[in-house]
Amino acid sequence: MKYSARLALALCFMCCTLLWGCSGKKSSEVDHSGPPRDNTPQVLTPSADGTVVFDNDYASIDASNQSQGYIMVSYSGSCEKVKVQITGPDQNTYTYLLTARNEYTTFPLSSGNGTYLIQVMENVGGDSYVVSLTHDVDVQIENEFLPFLYPNQYVDFHADSQAVAKGSELAANTWSDLEVVQNIYNFVIKNISYDTEKATSVSYGYIPNVDDTLTSGTGICFDYAALMAAMLRSQNIPTKLEVGYSGDTYHAWISTYIDETGWVDNIIEFDGHDWQIMDPTLAASNDSESVKKYVGDGSHYVVKYSY
Template identity: 45%
Template sequence: MGRIGRSAVVLALILILVSSCAAGRGGGRKTVQKAAMPEASGTQVYTGADAAIDASNTAKGYVMVRYTGAADKVQVQVIGPKGTRTPYPFEKGSYHAVALTEGDGRYTIVVYAHMTDNRYAVALSQQIDVQLSDPFGPFLYPNQYVTYTNDSDCAAYARRLSDRSDDDIDYITRVFHYVTGHVDYDKKMAAHIPVNYLPDPDRTMQTGKGICLDYASLMTAMLRDQGIPTKLEVGYNEDVYHAWISVYLKEKGWVDGVIQFDGKHWTLIDPTLAAASSRKKAAQYMRDRSHYTCMYQY
């Protein structure tokens, strides 16, 4: 996936504050006690010598991919109907979910196995026609970049915060404050990010440190666990690789970028940037969307 960020200057997550909701007592939101998890159902499976693609649940917005060969490194690429090539660094052995984020259409799933130096060989390539039963499905399940189960620490804490929340907006606000208040930006990590780095929401909670991708992954996991469609987006903040999220709300639709409502005006703000300078300067910077270019959605 490459290096994600070189300093603490960028982080983007969504914050939506509505004064009437924020003033509520909490506890009115219906908490999801057991989130839906992706599964390899086995009804439609494509196999190669060392790889398998389970396409049983494409209507839900994902396929399951597994590699069992001897290669030391594996990468999966998803080529969507719009032609976007979305990479997933992969762990060997068990099945992992891969999201179908470009909606209905024909996808090509390619499993690459590392051979030597920078060379990879195709272990399996398969075209799959997809028709989603739920357009939000790709953004409601865990995957390699948003890893959690119903037993994860982040899922347990998500349920606790939901129990205190009035509604989805109140819950999003509580998750935002928890993540940005609990996690410190890891400058040392940002300067030496491993190749093909994958975030781990529980690890981020436990260490209290992370880079922009860790912030975004933790918040995405907590929102998806509670049934809120959330896009983890990766791209560029000017010339720096960066991660942020977008959230779907019934009242607003997809809310992209970083948004704060102060009771009168909608403004844009980046919490990491705000920590390093004034909120006014941060809001001015974030208001210019030309700073941000989305490449991939997970």
């Protein structure tokens, strides 16, 4: 994802995470008669099992767990700039920088079931790349939510992550997923400040580090969304990190799945009775009425990628 200085700056002022006002049912309306939900972290761990592998002397695509909603790619060549392109059955192409060497990186299969074209591409100068490895992978995902429960390159966490521990803490003494979303959302918008300096200097290929964001208490839109997504996924709440446009500005937010409601898309809030569009990064930097006015009916937001 390419952030120019101006776009990144505007982006971070416009994307304060994602669930502004996602207050869920009011506490008086939630049934607390039974035991609270289990807040034990449920962290799924990707693995390159080696049962379905396409490789050559430079790269390897491990599709052993395509049914879990992800593939893993490793590069062992000498090229400094390497990209992975994944084109799904919807013909939407996702392009990633592959920065790790001689180890596998996880990429989600975000477009559901069907045939995916996986390409590993090496830079040969300027903006020119050549394909060093390519293969089609037929995908049948066991559960539609799996791509948005596993960690991946952009939503990267593990059982020992600070973000996972914090998510579990925030999910304690709650009786519904909606309350968990509310607690995590409120924590992030109150405790993570927008990093203007970072926004003006962040480079192409930037990858969020959720524990760094939590520790520093600062971040840009991408960081806000990745941190919330990691916390929610580790509580077994399917969450998409979405990237697209807010007006003319490149922006990141999340959508999450609530059993009673389904996918809460387009940056939403719940006021206790109705779902409304909302934007968390905005929520961290602006008053609620200003955010509501900008967000409006959601027409300012266009999703391009879901991770």
